[in-house]
Amino acid sequence: MATTRRILVIGGDAAGMAAASRARRLCGEECEVVALERGEFTSYSACGIPYWVGGQVEDRDQLIARDPAEHRRRGVDVRTRTEATALDLDRGQVRARRLDSGEELWLDYDELVLATGAHPVRPRLPGIDADGVHGVQSLEDGQALLDTLARTEGDRAVVVGAGYIGVEMAEALIRRGYRVTVVDQAEQPMTTLDPDMGALVHEAMCGMGIETVRGATVSEIATEDGRAVGVVTDRDRYPADVVVLGLGVRPATELAREAELPLGASGGLLTDVTQRVRGHENVWAGGDCVEVYDLVSGEHRYVPLGTHANKHGQVIGSNLGGVHATFPGVVGTAVSKVCDLEIGRTGLLERQATEAGLDFHTVTVEATSRAGYYPGASPMHVKMLAERHTGRLLGTQIVGREGAAKRVDIAAVALTARMTVEQMTQLDLGYAPPFSPVWDPVLVAARRALAAVRGD
Amino acid sequence: MATTRRILVIGGDAAGMAAASRARRLCGEECEVVALERGEFTSYSACGIPYWVGGQVEDRDQLIARDPAEHRRRGVDVRTRTEATALDLDRGQVRARRLDSGEELWLDYDELVLATGAHPVRPRLPGIDADGVHGVQSLEDGQALLDTLARTEGDRAVVVGAGYIGVEMAEALIRRGYRVTVVDQAEQPMTTLDPDMGALVHEAMCGMGIETVRGATVSEIATEDGRAVGVVTDRDRYPADVVVLGLGVRPATELAREAELPLGASGGLLTDVTQRVRGHENVWAGGDCVEVYDLVSGEHRYVPLGTHANKHGQVIGSNLGGVHATFPGVVGTAVSKVCDLEIGRTGLLERQATEAGLDFHTVTVEATSRAGYYPGASPMHVKMLAERHTGRLLGTQIVGREGAAKRVDIAAVALTARMTVEQMTQLDLGYAPPFSPVWDPVLVAARRALAAVRGD
Numbered sequence: 001m002a003t004t005r006r007i008l009v010i011g012g013d014a015a016g017m018a019a020a021s022r023a024r025r026l027c028g029e030e031c032e033v034v035a036l037e038r039g040e041f042t043s044y045s046a047c048g049i050p051y052w053v054g055g056q057v058e059d060r061d062q063l064i065a066r067d068p069a070e071h072r073r074r075g076v077d078v079r080t081r082t083e084a085t086a087l088d089l090d091r092g093q094v095r096a097r098r099l100d101s102g103e104e105l106w107l108d109y110d111e112l113v114l115a116t117g118a119h120p121v122r123p124r125l126p127g128i129d130a131d132g133v134h135g136v137q138s139l140e141d142g143q144a145l146l147d148t149l150a151r152t153e154g155d156r157a158v159v160v161g162a163g164y165i166g167v168e169m170a171e172a173l174i175r176r177g178y179r180v181t182v183v184d185q186a187e188q189p190m191t192t193l194d195p196d197m198g199a200l201v202h203e204a205m206c207g208m209g210i211e212t213v214r215g216a217t218v219s220e221i222a223t224e225d226g227r228a229v230g231v232v233t234d235r236d237r238y239p240a241d242v243v244v245l246g247l248g249v250r251p252a253t254e255l256a257r258e259a260e261l262p263l264g265a266s267g268g269l270l271t272d273v274t275q276r277v278r279g280h281e282n283v284w285a286g287g288d289c290v291e292v293y294d295l296v297s298g299e300h301r302y303v304p305l306g307t308h309a310n311k312h313g314q315v316i317g318s319n320l321g322g323v324h325a326t327f328p329g330v331v332g333t334a335v336s337k338v339c340d341l342e343i344g345r346t347g348l349l350e351r352q353a354t355e356a357g358l359d360f361h362t363v364t365v366e367a368t369s370r371a372g373y374y375p376g377a378s379p380m381h382v383k384m385l386a387e388r389h390t391g392r393l394l395g396t397q398i399v400g401r402e403g404a405a406k407r408v409d410i411a412a413v414a415l416t417a418r419m420t421v422e423q424m425t426q427l428d429l430g431y432a433p434p435f436s437p438v439w440d441p442v443l444v445a446a447r448r449a450l451a452a453v454r455g456d
Numbered sequence: 457m458a459t460t461r462r463i464l465v466i467g468g469d470a471a472g473m474a475a476a477s478r479a480r481r482l483c484g485e486e487c488e489v490v491a492l493e494r495g496e497f498t499s500y501s502a503c504g505i506p507y508w509v510g511g512q513v514e515d516r517d518q519l520i521a522r523d524p525a526e527h528r529r530r531g532v533d534v535r536t537r538t539e540a541t542a543l544d545l546d547r548g549q550v551r552a553r554r555l556d557s558g559e560e561l562w563l564d565y566d567e568l569v570l571a572t573g574a575h576p577v578r579p580r581l582p583g584i585d586a587d588g589v590h591g592v593q594s595l596e597d598g599q600a601l602l603d604t605l606a607r608t609e610g611d612r613a614v615v616v617g618a619g620y621i622g623v624e625m626a627e628a629l630i631r632r633g634y635r636v637t638v639v640d641q642a643e644q645p646m647t648t649l650d651p652d653m654g655a656l657v658h659e660a661m662c663g664m665g666i667e668t669v670r671g672a673t674v675s676e677i678a679t680e681d682g683r684a685v686g687v688v689t690d691r692d693r694y695p696a697d698v699v700v701l702g703l704g705v706r707p708a709t710e711l712a713r714e715a716e717l718p719l720g721a722s723g724g725l726l727t728d729v730t731q732r733v734r735g736h737e738n739v740w741a742g743g744d745c746v747e748v749y750d751l752v753s754g755e756h757r758y759v760p761l762g763t764h765a766n767k768h769g770q771v772i773g774s775n776l777g778g779v780h781a782t783f784p785g786v787v788g789t790a791v792s793k794v795c796d797l798e799i800g801r802t803g804l805l806e807r808q809a810t811e812a813g814l815d816f817h818t819v820t821v822e823a824t825s826r827a828g829y830y831p832g833a834s835p836m837h838v839k840m841l842a843e844r845h846t847g848r849l850l851g852t853q854i855v856g857r858e859g860a861a862k863r864v865d866i867a868a869v870a871l872t873a874r875m876t877v878e879q880m881t882q883l884d885l886g887y888a889p890p891f892s893p894v895w896d897p898v899l900v901a902a903r904r905a906l907a908a909v910r911g912d
Contacts, residue, residue, distance in 0.1 A: 417873030430791030
C-alpha cells in the first residue's frame with residue numbers, strides 16, 4: 001500500500017464528488033480516493049430544493065444523483081457525517097471528526113481537494129433561530145421546511161431576499177397555497193439584473209399575487225413561544241406562519257483561511273485554470289468555495305452555481321488522473337424562473353461594467369419568442385450592453401415568458417468568443433415560426449446595440 | 457428630378473422589401489425606390505403557411521408583415537402584379553409586364569436589387585397539374601390548398617417529400633384530421649439530417665400516426681376526371697384526396713442567367729459579402745435566389761431560408777444607403793418541428809463534411825432537456841461532429857421534444873467562432889432545473905466529442 005497515492009476530498013456534493021469520481025475512474029488501482037462529507041447525502045441538487053418544496057419533485061431522493069453507497073460501489077471511500085476540522089498542509093494531513101461518535105482522527109493525503117461549498121447568509125437578528133425560520137441550502141433544510149409546512153395551519157409566508165433562491169421559493173410557496181410576501185433590501189428584486197430589468201420581475205411578481213416589499217431592512221423575526229410569527233423591518237411588520245431565508249451564500253473557507261491558503265476579496269479560494277490552489281502543488285479547489293475568473297471583466301468573482309461546481313470537479317478529477325483539463329472561467333450566465341416568468345442573464349450588469357472600468361452603450365428591445373402570428377408567441381425584453389467604440393458585447397439580460405431564459409446561451413457563447421454586436425447581428429440562429437421570429441430577439445437587440453455603437 | 461437615384465427592386469418578399477425599406481429610410485429624398493412584385497402580396501411569411509393550413513394561424517393576413525399600401529405609405533413605390541421579364545445591364549434597364557393589362561415597359565435603374573426568390577420543385581409527372589395537387593410556396597398556394605381541403609370529402613392526404621416543408625405539412629394535415637402518408641425518395645425523412653438522426657424522426661412520425669414511405673420514387677399522380685386520387689410510386693400506389701408537394705425549391709434566376717450574371721453550381725447568384733453581385737458594381741442580390749458562403753466548409757451552398765433573406769435585404773439596404781454592412785455567411789442552422797418533435801441542425805452533416813475534405817469524429821448522446829427530476833424533462837439526442845486532431849466543431853444535430861431545436865443556437869455561435877469541442881465543454885450556459893440538467897445536453901455531447909478527439 002506504500003505506493004498508493006491518496007486523494008482526499010473534503011465535501012461530498014457536486015465539485016467534490018465529480019472530482020472523486022473522475023479521478024477514481026482515470027487513476028485505476030494506483031490511487032485511493034477518500035471523500036469526507038459532514039452530512040448524510042452526496043451528489044445532490046441543492047438547486048432542486050425549491051421544486052421539491054413546491055411539489056413538482058415528489059421525493060427527496062430524486063434530487064440525489066448518486067448516494068454514498070453507489071459512490072462506494074464505484075470505489076470512492078465516502079465517509080458521511082464526518083467533518084474536516086483542520087488542515088495541516090506541511091504534513092499533508094486533515095483532521096476529521098466523526099459527528100456521531102465525536103471521534104477525531106488525522107488522515108494523510110497526497111492530493112487534497114477542497115470542495116467545502118458555501119454557507120447560507122443568516123444575519124444575526126433577534127428571532128432568527130426561532131422555529132419556523134428556514135434556510136434552503138441542504139436536503140436537511142428542505143426536509144425541515146417541508147415538516148414545518150405540513151404542521152403549519154396558517155397560510156402566510158414571508159421570504160427574506162429576492163434573489164434566485166428567494167423568487168424560486170416564492171413560487172414554491174405560492175404553489176403550496178401560501179400568501180407570499182418577499183422582503184428585500186434592494187429597490188428591485190433580482191439584483192443579479194439591472195434595476196430596470198428587475199422592475200419587470202417585480203411587476204410580474206405582483207401580477208402573480210406575490211407581495212414584494214422593496215428597500216426594506218429586516219430588523220427582527222417576531223416570535224411567540226419560540227415560533228416565528230412575523231418579519232419586522234425598519235418600516236413595517238409582516239405576519240408570517242413560516243419564514244424562508246433566501247439571502248444567498250458565502251464561501252465556506254474557514255479551514256482554508258486557517259491554513260493560510262490564498263483567498264480573494266469575497267473569501268473564496270483562488271485557483272489557477274486547472275483548479276489548483278495558487279501556490280500549492282497538491283491542493284485543489286472547486287465549487288461554491290472558490291472564486292472564478294470572469295472572462296468578460298478580467299476580474300475574479302464569486303459565482304456559486306452548481307454548473308460551475310460540476311465543471312470544476314470534472315477538471316480537478318481529470319488533472320488528478322493525468323488528463324490535462326482547464327476551467328478557463330465564466331461569463332456570468334444564470335437563468336431562473338418565477339411561475340411562468342423566465343429570467344436570464346449573462347455577462348456584466350451596468351454596475352459591474354462600470355466597476356470594471358468599461359465604457360458602454362445599453363439598449364433594451366421588446367420582441368416575441370415566436371413568430372408574432374404563431375400561437376403562444378409572448379413578448380420578452382432583451383437588454384444588451386456593448387462596449388463603446390469597439391462594439392464588443394459586454395452583457396445580456398432577458399426577462400419574458402416561455403423561451404426567454406435559455407436564449408441568453410446565445411449571448412453566453414458570443415461573450416466567450418469576444419464577439420462584437422456587429423458580428424452578432426449576422427449570427428445564423430435557428431428560425432422557424434414556432435421557435436422564433438425571423439429576427440431572433442437576441443438579433444434584434446444586437447442590431448439596436450450596433451446602431452448605438454455607430455451613433456446611428 | 458434628374459439627380460434622383462433610382463433603386464429598382466425585383467421581388468416583393470423578405471429580401472427585396474427589407475432592402476427597399478432600409479434603403480428608403482437611409483437615403484431620404486435623394487433616392488427613389490421602386491419594387492416590382494409579380495403577385496399581390498409583399499413581405500409575407502411563406503414559412504408560416506403550414507401553420508395557416510394547420511389552423512394555428514387563423515387568417516392569411518397575419519402572415520403579412522407589411523402590405524403594399526403600408527410600403528407605399530413609407531415611400532416605397534411597390535408595383536404588384538408586375539413581372540420583370542428581362543434585364544438590360546448595359547443600359548441599366550429592366551423590362552416589366554403588368555400582368556393585368558399585359559402592358560410592357562422598360563424601367564431605368566441606377567441600382568438594381570435582385571430578390572426573385574425561388575421556384576418550388578415540381579417534377580414533370582403525369583397528373584402533376586391535376587386538381588387537388590398543391591404546392592405551398594406562396595400565399596396564393598396556401599389559399600388554393602385551403603379551398604381544396606374545404607371541399608374535399610375524403611380524409612386521405614399524401615405529402616410528397618419529407619424535408620422541412622413536407623414534415624410541417626404532414627403535421628398541418630394531421631391537425632385537420634387527415635390520415636397522412638409522406639412519400640420520399642430518401643431512406644430517411646429529413647435529409648438535412650444524417651440518416652441515423654433522420655431515423656429518429658421517422659420513428660417519431662410513425663408514433664404520431666403518420667405513415668412514412670421511404671426510398672420510393674413517385675412516377676405519377678393518379679387522376680379521375682382531372683382530379684388527383686392517388687400517388688403512384690415505383691413500388692405501390694397510395695390513395696389520396698389531396699396531394700401536397702413539399703420537394704424543396706430551386707433559385708429563380710432565369711433573368712439573371714439570361715443577363716449572364718454569375719451563378720453557382722446550384723443556379724443561385726454569386727455575391728460578395730456586401731451582397732453585391734460579383735463583377736457588377738450596381739447589381740445586388742439576396743434571399744432565395746443567391747448562394748451563401750458556408751463558414752464551416754468554406755464553400756458556397758444554396759440555403760434558402762427566410763432568416764437569411766431578411767439579413768440579405770437589410771445588408772443590401774444598408775449598403776445602398778451608405779452604411780457599410782456585410783453578410784459574412786451561414787453555418788447551416790435550421791430548426792423545425794413535426795407535432796411535438798423538435799429538430800435542429802447546424803454546421804455540416806457527415807456527408808457534407810466528407811465532401812468538403814474534412815476528417816472527423818462523430819458522437820451521439822442522449823440527454824434530458826431539464827434536470828431529470830423536473831417535470832417535463834424529456835430525452836433528446838445530440839449528435840456532434842468534431843474535426844480529427846484539431847477538435848474543431850463541425851456540426852451538431854438535435855432531435856427531441858420541447859427545448860431541443862433551439863439548443864442548436866449554442867452550436868451555431870460556437871461554429872461561427874470556430875470553437876473546438878474542448879472549448880465548448882467549458883461554456884457557461886444557463887443552468888437551472890426547469891431549463892437544463894447541470895450539464896446541458898450540448899455540453900454532454902461536447903465532452904463525448906472531446907473524448908473521441910483525444911482517443912480517450
